[in-house]
Amino acid sequence: MFKITIELEKEIIDELETLDVVSGDFSELRFNKDCSCSGGCGTYAPACACCGYQH
Amino acid sequence: MLKPNLKYVTLIATEGCNLSCTYCYETNKSKRSFDVEETKKIIEHELVVDDGFDAVSFEFFGGEPFLEFEKIKLIVEWFKGKSYPKKFSFFAGTNGTLLDDTTKKWLLEHKDIFFLGLSLDGTKDMHDINRSNSFDLIDIPFFVQNYDNLVVKMTVSQETLPNLYEGVKFCHDVGFHAIRCNLAQGIDWTKNDNETILETELGKLIHFYLENPTLTVCSLLDYQLQNISFDLNGRIVKFCGAGTRMKVYDVTGEEYPCQYFLPLSIGDKSLDTKKIKFNDFIEIKDLDKMCQTCVGVSVCPSCYGANFAATGNIHGRDVSFCKLTKTIIKANSFFKAKQWELGQLKNMEKKDLKLLLNAILKIQSEL
Numbered sequence: 001m002f003k004i005t006i007e008l009e010k011e012i013i014d015e016l017e018t019l020d021v022v023s024g025d026f027s028e029l030r031f032n033k034d035c036s037c038s039g040g041c042g043t044y045a046p047a048c049a050c051c052g053y054q055h
Numbered sequence: 056m057l058k059p060n061l062k063y064v065t066l067i068a069t070e071g072c073n074l075s076c077t078y079c080y081e082t083n084k085s086k087r088s089f090d091v092e093e094t095k096k097i098i099e100h101e102l103v104v105d106d107g108f109d110a111v112s113f114e115f116f117g118g119e120p121f122l123e124f125e126k127i128k129l130i131v132e133w134f135k136g137k138s139y140p141k142k143f144s145f146f147a148g149t150n151g152t153l154l155d156d157t158t159k160k161w162l163l164e165h166k167d168i169f170f171l172g173l174s175l176d177g178t179k180d181m182h183d184i185n186r187s188n189s190f191d192l193i194d195i196p197f198f199v200q201n202y203d204n205l206v207v208k209m210t211v212s213q214e215t216l217p218n219l220y221e222g223v224k225f226c227h228d229v230g231f232h233a234i235r236c237n238l239a240q241g242i243d244w245t246k247n248d249n250e251t252i253l254e255t256e257l258g259k260l261i262h263f264y265l266e267n268p269t270l271t272v273c274s275l276l277d278y279q280l281q282n283i284s285f286d287l288n289g290r291i292v293k294f295c296g297a298g299t300r301m302k303v304y305d306v307t308g309e310e311y312p313c314q315y316f317l318p319l320s321i322g323d324k325s326l327d328t329k330k331i332k333f334n335d336f337i338e339i340k341d342l343d344k345m346c347q348t349c350v351g352v353s354v355c356p357s358c359y360g361a362n363f364a365a366t367g368n369i370h371g372r373d374v375s376f377c378k379l380t381k382t383i384i385k386a387n388s389f390f391k392a393k394q395w396e397l398g399q400l401k402n403m404e405k406k407d408l409k410l411l412l413n414a415i416l417k418i419q420s421e422l
Contacts, residue, residue: 001254001258001385001386002257002382002385002386002389003389003419004389004393004415004419008393008396009416009419012392012395012415012416013416015395015408015412016409016412016413016416019408019409019412020405020406020409
């Protein structure tokens with residue numbers, strides 16, 4: 001289950017070729033978008049106490 | 056709003072709780088509670104100490120913190136309006152069952168400094184199975200109407216897993232936006248056909264969110280897959296803030312890396328936690344062998360406290376939980392791919408999109 005079709009996979013590969021090469025580093029990763037544990041730690045302060053991300 | 060240069064200080068207000076949730080990892084509950092004057096000193100210390108942070112979120116935790124509402128009130132009112140080198144706010148995660156009219160009035164009067172999170176495990180049936188038949192004691196409209204960004208924490212047990220989709224949909228239907236949904240940590244997930252059930256429920260959720268693209272996706276399908284595309288030279292970022300940007304003071308004023316390491320949770324084993332050194336990075340070579348080659352390692356929601364409680368090693372993961380996590384990561388990759396196919400990721404920056412699409416292909420081929 002959750003396997004994408006070969007057609008969709010090919011579309012993604014084609015799209016990747018049109019996008020510039022990029023790389024990421026730690027500073028971008030850490031507060032990427034949301035708390036990484038999504039409340040799994042049980043504290044779930046806004047947004048979540050565990051990783052330090054704040055909406 | 057506070058900036059990311061923020062530390063989280065959890066204050067255990069009480070070791071007691073009026074509920075007895077099936078998955079609760081706090082196995083040594085008692086009637087002990089914190090001392091108001093000692094807690095004020097802890098808060099003052101955290102606000103003036105030169106530790107590189109410029110803001111603090113203080114969280115009242117339990118047990119159920121509202122069992123000690125009178126003490127919480129005294130503390131918050133003491134600090135409200137005072138000025139310190141660090142900005143600060145207060146927060147309490149609650150089971151929502153003890154908020155009478157007086158409490159609600161006070162909460163609304165202090166909304167600028169005191170935030171709430173609610174534990175709600177889905178529909179009435181789901182919630183009641185997990186959380187001591189307490190659904191009817193929660194004034195859901197109070198939370199929905201007064202707290203726009205309130206985070207609902209929906210914990211999934213083996214008993215409620217077959218209704219996962221229904222539970223998430225219920226939370227959306229009653230008006231919540233931020234749904235932090237996770238599988239209960241520290242319980243035995245090996246029984247039953249959990250993997251198949253989880254697949255079915257995630258499939259329904261994916262369909263639901265693709266049909267309703269304006270909804271905020273629950274955390275179970277909002278893994279930051281882009282992180283898989285980062286090359287961090289043999290390291291991963293520590294999954295949570297335990298022992299680095301997060302600390303917990305228990306009712307005696309003793310400090311621990313997070314609430315899972317408290318005597319309240321793991322009894323005498325907590326003595327050993329003082330020796331653990333936490334860093335922002337983890338060397339992949341220090342992880343379990345099975346994790347070292349796993350494509351999902353940088354998004355895996357590994358709970359160091361649950362690991363430690365189960366294996367005595369903060370990196371020693373539970374294999375049954377690992378299987379389910381892989382299913383979730385695969386579902387995330389499928390969901391994101393479908394979102395992209397349907398044009399639902401058009402607002403994503405190109406750089407982010409490239410990282411995401413790379414990650415999708417990696418997961419699809421390796422997991």
